[in-house]
Amino acid sequence: MSSLRLLSSLRRFLPWLALALIAGLWAAAQIRPPQAAQAAAVRAIAGRVVDEQGEPVEHVEVRLYINDEREPVAHAISQGDGSYVLILPDDDVTSLRIEFTRAHFYPVTWTASLRELNDVLDHGGLVLEDTVLKRRLTAGFWAATLIFVGMLVIIATERLHNTLAALLAVAVLFGVSFVGGAIEPSLFVFTFEQALRHVDFEVIFLLLGMMIVIGVIEETGIFQWLAYQAYRLSKGKVWLLVIILMGFTAIATALLDNVTTMLLISPITIEIALAMGINPLSLLMPALLASNVGGLSTLIGTPVNIMIGSYEGLSFNDFLFNLTPGVLLAEAGLMVFLLLWYRKEYRKASTRISPTLLKRLEENGRIRDPLKLRRAGMVFVGLLGLFIFGAQLHLTPAISAIIGAVAMLLWVHQDIKQMMGVVDWTTLIFFLALFMVIGAVQEVGLISLIAEAVGRVVGNSLTVALLIVIWTSAFFSGVIDNIPFAAAMLPVVAFLTRNIPGAQNNVLYYGLAVGADMGGNGTLIASSANLVVAGIAERAGYPVTFKKFLKVGAPATLITVAIGCVWLFLHF
Amino acid sequence: MGKILCSTRGGEASIRTQEEAIRRAKETSDELIFFYVTDVEFLAFANYALHSDLVVSEMDRMAEFLMTMAVERAEKAGVAATYLIRHGDFVEELRRTIEEEGITLVILGQPSEEEGAFRLAELRALAQRIHKETGVAVWIPGLDEDAEDKPPTEHEDQEPL
Numbered sequence: 001m002s003s004l005r006l007l008s009s010l011r012r013f014l015p016w017l018a019l020a021l022i023a024g025l026w027a028a029a030q031i032r033p034p035q036a037a038q039a040a041a042v043r044a045i046a047g048r049v050v051d052e053q054g055e056p057v058e059h060v061e062v063r064l065y066i067n068d069e070r071e072p073v074a075h076a077i078s079q080g081d082g083s084y085v086l087i088l089p090d091d092d093v094t095s096l097r098i099e100f101t102r103a104h105f106y107p108v109t110w111t112a113s114l115r116e117l118n119d120v121l122d123h124g125g126l127v128l129e130d131t132v133l134k135r136r137l138t139a140g141f142w143a144a145t146l147i148f149v150g151m152l153v154i155i156a157t158e159r160l161h162n163t164l165a166a167l168l169a170v171a172v173l174f175g176v177s178f179v180g181g182a183i184e185p186s187l188f189v190f191t192f193e194q195a196l197r198h199v200d201f202e203v204i205f206l207l208l209g210m211m212i213v214i215g216v217i218e219e220t221g222i223f224q225w226l227a228y229q230a231y232r233l234s235k236g237k238v239w240l241l242v243i244i245l246m247g248f249t250a251i252a253t254a255l256l257d258n259v260t261t262m263l264l265i266s267p268i269t270i271e272i273a274l275a276m277g278i279n280p281l282s283l284l285m286p287a288l289l290a291s292n293v294g295g296l297s298t299l300i301g302t303p304v305n306i307m308i309g310s311y312e313g314l315s316f317n318d319f320l321f322n323l324t325p326g327v328l329l330a331e332a333g334l335m336v337f338l339l340l341w342y343r344k345e346y347r348k349a350s351t352r353i354s355p356t357l358l359k360r361l362e363e364n365g366r367i368r369d370p371l372k373l374r375r376a377g378m379v380f381v382g383l384l385g386l387f388i389f390g391a392q393l394h395l396t397p398a399i400s401a402i403i404g405a406v407a408m409l410l411w412v413h414q415d416i417k418q419m420m421g422v423v424d425w426t427t428l429i430f431f432l433a434l435f436m437v438i439g440a441v442q443e444v445g446l447i448s449l450i451a452e453a454v455g456r457v458v459g460n461s462l463t464v465a466l467l468i469v470i471w472t473s474a475f476f477s478g479v480i481d482n483i484p485f486a487a488a489m490l491p492v493v494a495f496l497t498r499n500i501p502g503a504q505n506n507v508l509y510y511g512l513a514v515g516a517d518m519g520g521n522g523t524l525i526a527s528s529a530n531l532v533v534a535g536i537a538e539r540a541g542y543p544v545t546f547k548k549f550l551k552v553g554a555p556a557t558l559i560t561v562a563i564g565c566v567w568l569f570l571h572f
Numbered sequence: 573m574g575k576i577l578c579s580t581r582g583g584e585a586s587i588r589t590q591e592e593a594i595r596r597a598k599e600t601s602d603e604l605i606f607f608y609v610t611d612v613e614f615l616a617f618a619n620y621a622l623h624s625d626l627v628v629s630e631m632d633r634m635a636e637f638l639m640t641m642a643v644e645r646a647e648k649a650g651v652a653a654t655y656l657i658r659h660g661d662f663v664e665e666l667r668r669t670i671e672e673e674g675i676t677l678v679i680l681g682q683p684s685e686e687e688g689a690f691r692l693a694e695l696r697a698l699a700q701r702i703h704k705e706t707g708v709a710v711w712i713p714g715l716d717e718d719a720e721d722k723p724p725t726e727h728e729d730q731e732p733l
Contacts (some may be wrong), residue, residue, distance in 0.1 A: 161616075215623065219623060224630070263627060263630075267630045268633075271634060274641060356640060356644060357641065360633075360637050361637075363633075364634075532614055534614070535613070536631070538614075539611070539614075539631065539635075540634060540638060541580075541585065541638075542582075543583075
């Protein structure tokens, strides 16, 4: 009975099964034979376009002309690796010509010899040798270079806010490119689409996500609590207090951000120092210098690391394994130096603090919102897990940060309007505009010229290249904002990494991070955290002048950069 | 009995000012109020995620700590003192407090050596401005001693700094 029922059901579905089978066979027939036919019929020319340094050139217009016709019969745009493929039409071909054109390069024309023509016609394809495009220094080159240098000068001299300076540069670039380019074509720099292609949205979104995460965490009072705990644990021993304070600011900066960390721990650190009867700068400076170094150890520790990681595709773990041990060594060196530097001040410390002041310290160093801290802590640990293990799931750091930020918003702090107010949009716009300006000088060939010049100086020596990258970055980060400097250096480092034997392990990128981040300790103006701490100290009656900062900052930079340098040489 | 308003921070230069204010209050039996204005202009340098109100409250806590230290210093010298913490523009808040509290003498702290001559000239100009606008005597301990051996008072009607 049951088998009859089964047969009857099968009969009912049989027409559908047959139809599905026929459809499947038809689909297979449709897919396979045309592929074979196409392979036999297609005639193609492929190749690669490179510049004089052998670097691939993207977005080159490649046009194929046959039989001396005026209109191209095929057209392609070179890809990121400089490659292109042109498909020949089925027409009879008696001659072949390819034109390569791109703004800021001299055009190149390739004409097929008889043998090459036969190769294409008989064998169906031809792979050309690399086509080399020569740079052309147009009026646009000089305009973009001038605008770029002008922006750096404005930023360095603080005539305008960084973001305004970068936006002004972008506006002038577009003005020159579009208005100027319409009058004098050689003034063309780039199109709007080309400018947008230079914006690294991985960096923008990673910063955005981390700003929200930090914005929630900073409300909990964890920074102030940690500073107070450092005081409690040290039991009046200043040297121990300095070590604990430096250790925790370094860790907080590596995982969060040094400006926020210093902004929130500076007031209570000043209180602790005053209560102990010592100059607050003898505690603030060690914490600040340690925080500038600590940020180097992770991908999310500083904006420069975020840019480097995104540019070269370095993961959170890459930074952790390749830089953190070096940072620990540098921090140890810094501790020894600072304990010696401030030894006279530390001797003045008193362990007898008045009960009123002690009570105030306790109050100021308490957790403000324990529930929020618990939740934010859990989300943050999850976020760290995503940073560390996310690469296996193809999660980029930016995606992880956005997931973490959304989790914070949903579970810890739902006031989206308030949290959007915490995001520093001016910084994000600064990055956006900066990427466009750097893109402009890349388009016109300035970066290639610099890369070529640096390449000539270092030759094939990785040692010389590493030393130059580290110390130049450290020096320039001391006198100008390290973000535009690092952004401009990235393509140069990329060029050196590709061309110097042994540099393919990305050591030069880590060298750039060491110099640019540790250079932030060199002068008062070298990092935002320095200026913020100086502002707070001044309000407490302890002004930090440029000279005063330089006295301790410059030797501290020399020591830490030297240790970072030695670490990179040993590790790589 | 008059009211002395001592504008102060917490540095070594401020401690000298506080001590002079305490000495003066003890001599005249005037009421002593320490005064601090919180401003967070330095946040312009901070380009990252920030709750500015959070920073203001941290700065307030620091100010309270500094003022508590000043009050303790006065109490040790046998002078009862209080403090006021305001927010915003220093000159505006100082002027408002002078009027609201009925202040009879303002004591301003001398800038530290690092702050230099420019800051000193600024301070002199500020003292003159405050006196002109409020009619209250303004004294900068350490600076006045060269010209006059003692601080100006409202009764002496002397030209302030």
